[in-house]
Amino acid sequence: MTIEQKLADAKHLCDQRGARLTPARELVFKLLANSDGSIGAYDLLQELQKVDPKAKPPTIYRALEFLMEQGFVHKVESENAFVMCNHFHDHHPAQLLICDTCGDIQEIDSTKIEAKIDEVAAEYEFSVIHPTIELHGCCKKCSKED
Numbered sequence: 225m226t227i228e229q230k231l232a233d234a235k236h237l238c239d240q241r242g243a244r245l246t247p248a249r250e251l252v253f254k255l256l257a258n259s260d261g262s263i264g265a266y267d268l269l270q271e272l273q274k275v276d277p278k279a280k281p282p283t284i285y286r287a288l289e290f291l292m293e294q295g296f297v298h299k300v301e302s303e304n305a306f307v308m309c310n311h312f313h314d315h316h317p318a319q320l321l322i323c324d325t326c327g328d329i330q331e332i333d334s335t336k337i338e339a340k341i342d343e344v345a346a347e348y349e350f351s352v353i354h355p356t357i358e359l360h361g362c363c364k365k366c367s368k369e370d
């Protein structure tokens with residue numbers, strides 16, 4: 225999917241939900257859509273300031289919060305950074321395969337993992353609020369280059 229298609233999808237969903245994709249939010253969206261790996265809030269701010277020199281950290285954090293609420297972006301907790309979601313369903317737990325060599329992040333959507341988490345949590349009578357899975361390792365491309 226091209227960035228334009230993703231953006232069109234996002235705009236359509238925002239319209240349906242009565243949410244507003246402001247210019248700052250749209251720009252942060254594009255920056256994330258352009259990246260294979262994750263981007264930190266500080267790098268996003270620097271990029272945003274090229275277009276809007278008045279942009280401040282709260283601008284970025286509000287934009288990221290909005291994009292996460294809409295389910296367009298996931299936070300990569302282990303890198304304290306953000307990545308574009310590859311399917312804009314409503315809230316779903318992020319399952320990420322993170323390559324430590326090239327920084328590429330693939331999102332997987334495994335209902336098997338989800339079901340297993342529910343099963344194990346139930347066993348421990350634990351309520352999961354934030355079922356993010358981040359698997360660090362080496363992607364297919366990088367392991368072939370070795």
Ligand SMILES: [Zn+2]
Nearest residue numbers: 309310311331
């Ligand atoms: Zn996702």
Ligand SMILES: [Zn+2]
Nearest residue numbers: 323326363366
């Ligand atoms: Zn890799």
